[in-house]
Amino acid sequence: MATETLTAERILAATEDVLRLYGPAKATVVDVARALGVSHGSVYRHFRTKAALREAVTKRWLDRTTAELSRIVADGSRSAEDRLALWNVALFTAKRKKAGADPQLFATYEVLLRENSGVVDEHITELVGQLVRIVQDGVDAGDFTPVEGDVEATARAVFDATIRFHDPVYAAEWSKPGIEAEMDALLALLVNGLKRRP
Amino acid sequence: MATETLTAERILAATEDVLRLYGPAKATVVDVARALGVSHGSVYRHFRTKAALREAVTKRWLDRTTAELSRIVADGSRSAEDRLALWNVALFTAKRKKAGADPQLFATYEVLLRENSGVVDEHITELVGQLVRIVQDGVDAGDFTPVEGDVEATARAVFDATIRFHDPVYAAEWSKPGIEAEMDALLALLVNGLKRRP
Structure with missing residues (x-):
């Protein structure tokens, strides 16, 4: 997975899954990064906050x-x-x-x-x-x-x-x-x- | 004031004033009783809770x-x-x-x-x-x-x-x-x- 290009679309799809699992209060950017097999820094390069x-x-x-x-x-x-x-x-x-x-x-x-x-x-x-x-x-x-x-x-x-x-x-x-x-x-x-x- | 008959209407008028002053979170039955110059027990006789x-x-x-x-x-x-x-x-x-x-x-x-x-x-x-x-x-x-x-x-x-x-x-x-x-x-x-x- 991590070898695929990290696009905004892939991050958003993973975020949707993470939000479905944990909800808006508990979901973190680290959860999203882990689901994608990338560092949270890579996610922040696409979405600043x-x-x-x-x-x-x-x-x-x-x-x-x-x-x-x-x-x-x-x-x-x-x-x-x-x-x-x-x-x-x-x-x-x-x-x-x-x-x-x-x-x-x-x-x-x-x-x-x-x-x-x-x-x-x-x-x-x-x-x-x-x-x-x-x-x-x-x-x-x-x-x-x-x-x-x-x-x-x-x-x-x-x-x-x-x-x-x-x-x-x-x-x-x-x-x-x-x-x-x-x-x-x-x-x-x-x-x-x-x-x-x- | 306390010598007047304590009617439900008088209690409600006082409660309205107390709520205006303190809001629903802070207003208490004791505040209402104090405004009327009666005991809070007298208020509870008209309104149980x-x-x-x-x-x-x-x-x-x-x-x-x-x-x-x-x-x-x-x-x-x-x-x-x-x-x-x-x-x-x-x-x-x-x-x-x-x-x-x-x-x-x-x-x-x-x-x-x-x-x-x-x-x-x-x-x-x-x-x-x-x-x-x-x-x-x-x-x-x-x-x-x-x-x-x-x-x-x-x-x-x-x-x-x-x-x-x-x-x-x-x-x-x-x-x-x-x-x-x-x-x-x-x-x-x-x-x-x-x-x-x-």
């Missing part, structure tokens, strides 16, 4: 969700209305899966959230950007009317309105019975609100 | 908001659409004022939230109940169509959609510039979603 490494691994993990969602955004075979609902359900499903199946990485994400990390802000900006594209497509197709004529503000309002289903502070509620029905009612209300009036 | 006292004082504080909002709900001179917007703005204003002007009581409320206290659940049930009345009035007047024909689910969806503007976990965002505009866009989207289609 433990915080930088933690941010990079969370960004990589969040980017996987954004990439998944971008396929829904780009699916021109579906109406904007359908994509809006599918996108929200996919985001909820991804977050819920992460909270359940990846609790240690999820905890890392929560640490970054509390630290007001730029990584989380960028993630949110990207998600709202995807919603802007869906809303704009709906407006272009004559299906949607943006609130106050402002597509950006409308996309942000949709994102804010569904915060209970994607903000990790509500993770404990995501396994409650009836949560899907509550989300469906909310999405139906939002889609109604977006639809152009005849 | 510190937790019970803390719950009762938070309930009283939350009930003041609910009472204020109930006047908007009952105002038959306004349309359901106007009342829905006014109610949400009033709730946001009350929560924001509490977070800013009453930080120690707000911290008590946050402690109860984390403890999943019944007091907070009751408060939320009451708020959703008020929204049910507004939505039902809108339906009766022929202005609103409930999502999936379900007024309760629709009211709950409106409450969920505006969670960023009333859940204390977002208190830090409530003083950000632009927050009112974000709320207005969201309310406009929700009212659009409720409006009956011609």
